[in-house]
Amino acid sequence: EETFFYDFESPSNSSKNAIFNLGGSFASLHTGRKTHSDFISVVVRGGRGMESSMYTDTFSVLNYNSLKLDFWYLFENFNRRSSFVVEYTTKDDLTLWSIVKVYRRKDEENKIRRAGHWYEGYLQIDTSEIESLSLRWRCTASVPKEKVYLDDVTITGELIDPHNTQMPPNSLAALTAVTTEDVHWHKIAFSDFETPRPWGDFEPQNTTNARRETGAFSHSGTASLELTGNSGHESSVNTRSIDVSSYKVLRIHFWYYVTRFRRE
Numbered sequence: 001e002e003t004f005f006y007d008f009e010s011p012s013n014s015s016k017n018a019i020f021n022l023g024g025s026f027a028s029l030h031t032g033r034k035t036h037s038d039f040i041s042v043v044v045r046g047g048r049g050m051e052s053s054m055y056t057d058t059f060s061v062l063n064y065n066s067l068k069l070d071f072w073y074l075f076e077n078f079n080r081r082s083s084f085v086v087e088y089t090t091k092d093d094l095t096l097w098s099i100v101k102v103y104r105r106k107d108e109e110n111k112i113r114r115a116g117h118w119y120e121g122y123l124q125i126d127t128s129e130i131e132s133l134s135l136r137w138r139c140t141a142s143v144p145k146e147k148v149y150l151d152d153v154t155i156t157g158e159l160i161d162p163h164n165t166q167m168p169p170n171s172l173a174a175l176t177a178v179t180t181e182d183v184h185w186h187k188i189a190f191s192d193f194e195t196p197r198p199w200g201d202f203e204p205q206n207t208t209n210a211r212r213e214t215g216a217f218s219h220s221g222t223a224s225l226e227l228t229g230n231s232g233h234e235s236s237v238n239t240r241s242i243d244v245s246s247y248k249v250l251r252i253h254f255w256y257y258v259t260r261f262r263r264e
Contacts, residue, residue, distance in 0.1 A: 024051030036072040036151035046144040055136035060168035061127040064157035074149040082141040219255040
């Protein structure tokens with residue numbers, strides 16, 4: 001398999017996200033709280049066809065038997081009967097799109113009604129008889145206030161021949177290579193304090209001022225870490241020792257919620 005990940009971060013400074021395009025005035029980048037990770041997502045709204053869509057450049061799938069798509073989406077002001085679709089075309093002029101899957105607000109997989117909840121989308125496309133294609137995420141809602149936020153798209157190609165190292169000029173590997181700077185980020189650790197690894201890469205801590213909390217204050221899921229007071233180590237949590245000998249820089253990203261804090 002070959003896997004490619006797109007998170008829409010710094011799209012103007014990196015060619016990693018360059019295969020994605022905004023369809024028109026009803027699609028835009030969002031920099032704010034409605035992101036699945038980091039700081040940027042894509043929002044499509046209304047039902048204006050291409051204008052309400054995000055789509056990829058046409059890329060070669062000659063090396064793949066199939067494509068697997070995994071992405072995250074968030075509804076805002078969506079009617080129960082409204083939807084968005086994922087589709088593809090094999091035409092260079094981006095016509096004659098074929099719908100792969102429809103995502104409706106009323107579907108069982110979207111039954112969690114909590115505001116701000118992100119859902120995971122997954123689908124597979126048989127590409128054994130296709131040379132190249134373009135993918136599109138299109139909002140088909142009734143009015144512009146109905147929006148879908150999209151983030152963290154993973155495209156995985158099932159290789160026909162894993163030993164074939166030839167790369168077509170317009171393959172995903174060629175189109176998404178980072179050319180502006182030779183930087184490769186590697187995810188070392190991730191902790192969301194959910195079971196079955198409630199402490200993840202952190203040292204277990206259950207003091208009065210540092211504890212795992214399962215309540216209403218989690219950013220995602222049902223658990224978070226709660227720190228209170230100002231009692232030094234007792235009001236802290238630390239990670240397990242991490243080997244950083246292979247890295248020049250560490251990037252740390254986390255979410256926090258402040259309650260009953262004084263302004264100072």
